[in-house]
Amino acid sequence: PLGPVINFSASNFPFAFSVMGGDSAAILAAGCPLIVKAHSSHPDLSDATAEIAAHALTRTGMPEGTFQLIHGREAGVQILKDPRIKAGSFTGSIRVGRLLADIAANRPAPIPFYGELGSVNPVFITADAITERADEIATGYLASVTGSAGQLCTKPGFAFIPADSALPHAITRNATDVPKHRLLDPRIAKSYDERRTAVLSTTGAHPLITGGIRFDDDGQGWATPTIITISLDDFRTGRDTLLEESFGPLSILVEVPDGTDLAALMPEFYEGNLSGTLHLSEAEATGTTDNAPELRALIAALANQVGRVLFNGWSTGVAVTPAQQHGGPWPATTNDSSTSVGTAAITRFQRPVAYQNAPQALL
Amino acid sequence: PLGPVINFSASNFPFAFSVMGGDSAAILAAGCPLIVKAHSSHPDLSDATAEIAAHALTRTGMPEGTFQLIHGREAGVQILKDPRIKAGSFTGSIRVGRLLADIAANRPAPIPFYGELGSVNPVFITADAITERADEIATGYLASVTGSAGQLCTKPGFAFIPADSALPHAITRNATDVPKHRLLDPRIAKSYDERRTAVLSTTGAHPLITGGIRFDDDGQGWATPTIITISLDDFRTGRDTLLEESFGPLSILVEVPDGTDLAALMPEFYEGNLSGTLHLSEAEATGTTDNAPELRALIAALANQVGRVLFNGWSTGVAVTPAQQHGGPWPATTNDSSTSVGTAAITRFQRPVAYQNAPQALL
Numbered sequence: 202p203l204g205p206v207i208n209f210s211a212s213n214f215p216f217a218f219s220v221m222g223g224d225s226a227a228i229l230a231a232g233c234p235l236i237v238k239a240h241s242s243h244p245d246l247s248d249a250t251a252e253i254a255a256h257a258l259t260r261t262g263m264p265e266g267t268f269q270l271i272h273g274r275e276a277g278v279q280i281l282k283d284p285r286i287k288a289g290s291f292t293g294s295i296r297v298g299r300l301l302a303d304i305a306a307n308r309p310a311p312i313p314f315y316g317e318l319g320s321v322n323p324v325f326i327t328a329d330a331i332t333e334r335a336d337e338i339a340t341g342y343l344a345s346v347t348g349s350a351g352q353l354c355t356k357p358g359f360a361f362i363p364a365d366s367a368l369p370h371a372i373t374r375n376a377t378d379v380p381k382h383r384l385l386d387p388r389i390a391k392s393y394d395e396r397r398t399a400v401l402s403t404t405g406a407h408p409l410i411t412g413g414i415r416f417d418d419d420g421q422g423w424a425t426p427t428i429i430t431i432s433l434d435d436f437r438t439g440r441d442t443l444l445e446e447s448f449g450p451l452s453i454l455v456e457v458p459d460g461t462d463l464a465a466l467m468p469e470f471y472e473g474n475l476s477g478t479l480h481l482s483e484a485e486a487t488g489t490t491d492n493a494p495e496l497r498a499l500i501a502a503l504a505n506q507v508g509r510v511l512f513n514g515w516s517t518g519v520a521v522t523p524a525q526q527h528g529g530p531w532p533a534t535t536n537d538s539s540t541s542v543g544t545a546a547i548t549r550f551q552r553p554v555a556y557q558n559a560p561q562a563l564l
Numbered sequence: 565p566l567g568p569v570i571n572f573s574a575s576n577f578p579f580a581f582s583v584m585g586g587d588s589a590a591i592l593a594a595g596c597p598l599i600v601k602a603h604s605s606h607p608d609l610s611d612a613t614a615e616i617a618a619h620a621l622t623r624t625g626m627p628e629g630t631f632q633l634i635h636g637r638e639a640g641v642q643i644l645k646d647p648r649i650k651a652g653s654f655t656g657s658i659r660v661g662r663l664l665a666d667i668a669a670n671r672p673a674p675i676p677f678y679g680e681l682g683s684v685n686p687v688f689i690t691a692d693a694i695t696e697r698a699d700e701i702a703t704g705y706l707a708s709v710t711g712s713a714g715q716l717c718t719k720p721g722f723a724f725i726p727a728d729s730a731l732p733h734a735i736t737r738n739a740t741d742v743p744k745h746r747l748l749d750p751r752i753a754k755s756y757d758e759r760r761t762a763v764l765s766t767t768g769a770h771p772l773i774t775g776g777i778r779f780d781d782d783g784q785g786w787a788t789p790t791i792i793t794i795s796l797d798d799f800r801t802g803r804d805t806l807l808e809e810s811f812g813p814l815s816i817l818v819e820v821p822d823g824t825d826l827a828a829l830m831p832e833f834y835e836g837n838l839s840g841t842l843h844l845s846e847a848e849a850t851g852t853t854d855n856a857p858e859l860r861a862l863i864a865a866l867a868n869q870v871g872r873v874l875f876n877g878w879s880t881g882v883a884v885t886p887a888q889q890h891g892g893p894w895p896a897t898t899n900d901s902s903t904s905v906g907t908a909a910i911t912r913f914q915r916p917v918a919y920q921n922a923p924q925a926l927l
Contacts, residue, residue, distance in 0.1 A: 287900075306669035310893075311898065312894075509917070510920065526916045531673045537676060553908075554867045555871065558877050563859055
């Protein structure tokens with residue numbers, strides 16, 4: 202174990218990535234004392250979870266101080282700077298993640314800092330896949346974009362589809378009324394509202410499903426999904442507005458002309474991402490179709506920029522398995538080679554030690 | 565592979581950790597294009613090595629630009645800042661390593677930076693071990709301190725021994741005249757001379773073997789080994805002068821009173837180190853002697869602060885094996901969890917990618 206670790210918990214998974222979420226589990230399992238900085242969007246739930254955890258730790262005979270909960274960003278920063286702290290973890294925005302990563306790197310004794318930041322998870326869908334199963338892809342896409350009101354780091358923010366395909370129509374056909382969903386907190390709702398307005402006002406952005414957001418008297422935002430279509434040319438022109446993550450139920454379908462070099466789109470538009478997805482037909486999956494070289498090039502381009510390459514699936518489900526890689530190059534994470542989900546997550550808080558010529562009896 | 569990597573090569577291993585040394589091998593083996601920044605202390609050898617490497621790479625059909633050699637720190641820094649560079653590696657001083665690590669961490673897109681910096685490799689020797697084999701320990705210690713004129717990151721800089729033991733006498737008895745050895749370059753020689761003078765003038769520091777350094781007309785320093793003894797009390801008082809690494813053939817024997825808590829000495833005096841060593845007797849190795857709890861506590865304290873814990877051996881030999889861990893907490897390295905020697909060194913330049921539901925035919 203590295204020693205005491207501070208975990209800045211996430212807003213969007215009040216259970217799975219908060220006080221006793223994945224990072225906390227990995228830190229404790231590695232044998233490190235844990236300090237959790239509660240997310241300001243759910244302080245009461247954080248306290249309640251901490252109470253249960255403290256009780257369980259006491260009952261199982263863990264040493265005093267194995268786990269502590271703190272509130273407030275300033276307190277968190279102060280602890281991150283404390284020489285006794287040996288690592289940090291974080292799930293949240295690029296802006297805050299970078300701020301904390303810089304603090305960790307610039308300490309007198311630098312420590313590893315594992316931040317899981319933003320991701321827009323590009324999807325590529327072939328013409329053959331749409332011909333084969335437009336409805337299945339449409340329903341999968343809608344479920345993935347709208348689940349948890351799109352407030353997931355694995356939401357497919359962009360899907361590249363052939364121009365003039367049947368997919369947009371299949372999407373509208375399958376878009377049964379999704380009930381409005383309250384966003385996590387007023388700050389996220391306001392930010393989503395602004396992003397949505399900016400995207401909708403971009404030249405060439407057509408609302409396939411308009412959706413919207415309404416605010417209640419408490420400033421909470423209630424959103425229904427917004428799906429945009431745009432041509433590759435307009436996407437290119439509007440990239441400065443469009444490429445930023447929209448944290449909420451919004452996704453953009455980019456209509457790509459026949460003959461476009463799909464592999465080249467990844468480095469043209471994206472930095473690091475947590476995931477990238479390819480939907481292809483049964484015939485294409487055999488690797489024997491005429492476009493197999495292009496597909497292989499696209500897969501290589503995806504692997505070059507993401508931590509997880511999916512085929513005929515959706516990135517929002519993240520299995521906790523030994524093979525999971527929930528990470529990716531900056532700015533998806535602050536640490537290329539690690540994963541915050543899956544059994545390998547524990548290795549972030551361990552340090553290898555070689556025992557050379559050690560007498561077994563003393564270990 | 566992460567992508568193009570810049571490797572700042574070491575001064576003290578013109579072959580094993582320079583242009584085509586361990587880091588370069590790991591980078592190329594991971595599939596990353598390599599740029600080596602030659603160390604200024606052996607530019608001609610670097611050019612000659614690069615020529616052989618370039619020839620070999622061409623002959624084996626590697627792509628153009630797989631390997632480049634550059635000279636000059638400014639050029640190195642400029643390349644480290646280039647957005648196309650995806651990682652850096654370095655072997656050298658804490659000062660320069662920190663400077664480069666900060667540059668890597670503070671880029672617009674931060675990259676991993678693997679620096680192997682300073683280490684003083686504390687050794688603990690029990691009374692029973694000295695009773696059992698004083699001469700063997702003395703000769704091993706002398707060989708380890710004086711090999712390559714002590715200019716190794718794994719040189720035992722400090723050995724904690726019982727007060728009034730037979731070891732100092734065994735060391736003088738076994739110190740056959742070591743021929744003077746030229747230090748690597750005038751800068752290192754000057755710095756060693758200053759360190760040696762500072763150590764010798766510390767209150768309570770007794771030269772067991774005085775040794776010395778003489779400069780020739782070219783400013784090159786020729787050194788013979790210096791071995792110091794000092795009581796734990798004087799060591800504590802003089803710690804500010806004594807604890808710094810002496811890069812050259814100097815080592816300090818700290819004489820520890822009976823009943824001292826050895827495990828507590830590690831955190832009292834040291835930060836991270838590459839290695840820590842324990843010499844014990846055959847009986848102690850069985851874990852059944854009265855002092856077994858103290859030995860176990862010391863082993864745990866060593867493991868807490870070093871990458872490699874050795875038993876009845878010397879840290880200067882570093883095997884390239886799967887079990888090797890040539891790393892350690894700051895300031896031994898800039899990156900706790902990695903190793904720069906051993907087969908795991910390659911993982912520093914790889915990034916895991918999960919392929920989910922991938923058709924085998926397209927991989």
